[in-house]
Amino acid sequence: MRKRLTGKEVIHIAKLAKIPLHYNEVKKFQTQLSETLKYIEILSELNTEGVQPCYQVTGLKNIGRKDKTEKSLDISEVFSSKKSFKNMFKTEAVLDKT
Amino acid sequence: MELHQLSILQAKDGLKKGKFSAKELVGLVFERIKKIDKKIKAFVTLNEKEALAQAEKADQVKDFEKKPLLGIPIAVKDNFCTCGLRTTASSNILKNYIPVYDATVVEKLKTAGAILVGKTNMDAWAHGSSTETSDFFTTRNPWNLDCLPGGSSGGSAAAVAADMCIGAIGSETAGSIRQPAAWCGTVGLKPTYGRISRYGLIAMGSSLDCPGPITKTVEDAALLLGILAGKDEKDATTLPKSTENYLKKMIPAIEGIKIGIPREYFTSGIQKEVLENVWQAVKLLEKMGGKIREISLLDPKYSVAVYTIIQRSEVSSNLARYDGIRFGEGREKFGQEAKRRIMLGTYTLSAGYYDQYYAKAQKVRTLICQDFDKAFQEVDLIIGPTSPSVALPVGATKDSFMFGELQDILVESSSLAGLPGINICCGFSPENLPIGLQIIGPKFSEQLILQVALSYQQATEWHRRKPNL
Numbered sequence: 001m002r003k004r005l006t007g008k009e010v011i012h013i014a015k016l017a018k019i020p021l022h023y024n025e026v027k028k029f030q031t032q033l034s035e036t037l038k039y040i041e042i043l044s045e046l047n048t049e050g051v052q053p054c055y056q057v058t059g060l061k062n063i064g065r066k067d068k069t070e071k072s073l074d075i076s077e078v079f080s081s082k083k084s085f086k087n088m089f090k091t092e093a094v095l096d097k098t
Numbered sequence: 099m100e101l102h103q104l105s106i107l108q109a110k111d112g113l114k115k116g117k118f119s120a121k122e123l124v125g126l127v128f129e130r131i132k133k134i135d136k137k138i139k140a141f142v143t144l145n146e147k148e149a150l151a152q153a154e155k156a157d158q159v160k161d162f163e164k165k166p167l168l169g170i171p172i173a174v175k176d177n178f179c180t181c182g183l184r185t186t187a188s189s190n191i192l193k194n195y196i197p198v199y200d201a202t203v204v205e206k207l208k209t210a211g212a213i214l215v216g217k218t219n220m221d222a223w224a225h226g227s228s229t230e231t232s233d234f235f236t237t238r239n240p241w242n243l244d245c246l247p248g249g250s251s252g253g254s255a256a257a258v259a260a261d262m263c264i265g266a267i268g269s270e271t272a273g274s275i276r277q278p279a280a281w282c283g284t285v286g287l288k289p290t291y292g293r294i295s296r297y298g299l300i301a302m303g304s305s306l307d308c309p310g311p312i313t314k315t316v317e318d319a320a321l322l323l324g325i326l327a328g329k330d331e332k333d334a335t336t337l338p339k340s341t342e343n344y345l346k347k348m349i350p351a352i353e354g355i356k357i358g359i360p361r362e363y364f365t366s367g368i369q370k371e372v373l374e375n376v377w378q379a380v381k382l383l384e385k386m387g388g389k390i391r392e393i394s395l396l397d398p399k400y401s402v403a404v405y406t407i408i409q410r411s412e413v414s415s416n417l418a419r420y421d422g423i424r425f426g427e428g429r430e431k432f433g434q435e436a437k438r439r440i441m442l443g444t445y446t447l448s449a450g451y452y453d454q455y456y457a458k459a460q461k462v463r464t465l466i467c468q469d470f471d472k473a474f475q476e477v478d479l480i481i482g483p484t485s486p487s488v489a490l491p492v493g494a495t496k497d498s499f500m501f502g503e504l505q506d507i508l509v510e511s512s513s514l515a516g517l518p519g520i521n522i523c524c525g526f527s528p529e530n531l532p533i534g535l536q537i538i539g540p541k542f543s544e545q546l547i548l549q550v551a552l553s554y555q556q557a558t559e560w561h562r563r564k565p566n567l
């Protein structure tokens with residue numbers, strides 16, 4: 001049986017998922033996520049040795065389409081939801097100036 | 099019968115014969131919404147001005163042959179992108195998002211002449227089975243305003259049950275069409291995975307998501323399925339199989355059809371009145387010529403676990419795109435349920451745990467598919483309760499962070515296997531709450547499912563009952 005998630009692990013998962021957490025949420029999620037993980041442990045009761053994982057239920061494989069450029073969005077549509085800067089999206093800085 | 103109470107086929111007939119105009123029909127639907135949606139809260143956004151303009155146009159066109167939904171007011175779940183009309187997925191992140199394109203489902207509805215009434219409430223991002231996790235408000239069950247409509251397509255099911263539209267569209271990842279249909283006493287059809295395009299549907303679990311109709315009758319579901327199904331270049335998982343005119347082939351079928359009753363779906367965990375009504379329906383189908391036999395399926399508790407892992411893993415990946423850069427608000431606006439799901443999925447996909455959780459779940463998913471394949475060698479269709487209970491009271495999800503998964507225990511296996519299934523009403527509890535049964539079939543068997551559902555509908559009167567609002 002898996003051990004309970006630690007608060008540190010919850011903070012790490014939140015960082016990976018880019019979810020800002022309040023201090024009081026850490027403990028709550030620690031309990032809730034641990035309980036869910038405990039529930040899904042029941043899968044270990046089933047023997048899956050030699051069983052192929054299921055990636056596509058209807059059996060489709062390698063579906064492609066012609067490599068043809070199709071009409072895309074107009075630039076005004078692209079920026080219709082956010083203010084742009086010289087037709088570019090504004091993002092948080094990734095590189096440090098120094 | 100008043101106009102807003104009509105089914106799609108009845109409304110089509112009335113429009114065609116000139117008994118009323120599309121403008122009258124659409125006008126009455128909005129009158130109905132204004133009168134009762136304050137109590138039910140099925141809609142997040144209404145499209146009244148545009149809908150009335152479209153209705154006027156429909157009255158001029160009158161091309162009922164080419165446009166099979168001409169002038170028919172349809173409500174659409176708020177996770178389908180609608181060009182120029184706010185699409186929120188009932189989430190604060192997309193509270194002010196106005197798409198610049200239509201989902202394929204919406205495009206097909208419009209091409210068929212349907213009139214978009216508005217966008218219906220849902221659990222935020224479709225994460226739930228109650229509409230209580232909507233970031234905006236909870237929708238109420240038209241049969242009892244103190245009860246939940248189910249979810250995540252709860253707004254669509256409530257809108258249909260309360261006659262605030264003539265038909266509606268929902269989406270199902272595992273139960274989100276069938277369960278609210280059961281709790282609201284409507285028809286809800288979840289097609290085979292890939293039958294209807296997911297393009298423009300705000301993604302939840304991409305290997306599971308299926309758009310589908312929520313309607314007043316089985317025939318209406320057949321009509322909508324025929325209009326919406328088909329290959330779409332924009333969704334590589336759509337089936338290349340040609341689609342049928344399901345409605346045209348709607349001849350009742352039950353004589354000689356082998357129906358499996360899985361003993362694992364009729365256990366002590368299911369409410370007594372639900373079991374009783376589903377059994378009565380099974381007996382009726384047997385009397386009508388169905389060959390009933392008991393079968394055994396893998397315990398659905400394993401499907402709950404598989405679904406929990408796969409769905410949360412896919413959620414963590416799908417919701418990674420909401421960064422607030424190109425549209426929408428920042429990730430701090432995610433609600434508790436979304437945060438919980440994203441984090442669990444991040445964990446089950448992370449290095450060191452992938453094999454233990456995700457890979458294991460995908461292997462058990464293979465076992466579930468094989469289990470159904472084996473069952474369908476013995477029987478043509480499977481019947482069971484849709485939900486373990488009738489509609490639960492508002493507030494039932496509080497502190498129950500696996501509410502959806504446990505509530506959808508009877509529909510998760512078939513969703514994981516990509517199978518089609520339908521919910522139809524098979525009775526009412528002593529408190530006058532609807533009870534739903536589901537008919538599940540092998541992949542691509544929508545036609546047979548619809549025909550058997552039609553036989554049951556023709557032999558019963560449940561679908562004619564209306565909530566007292």
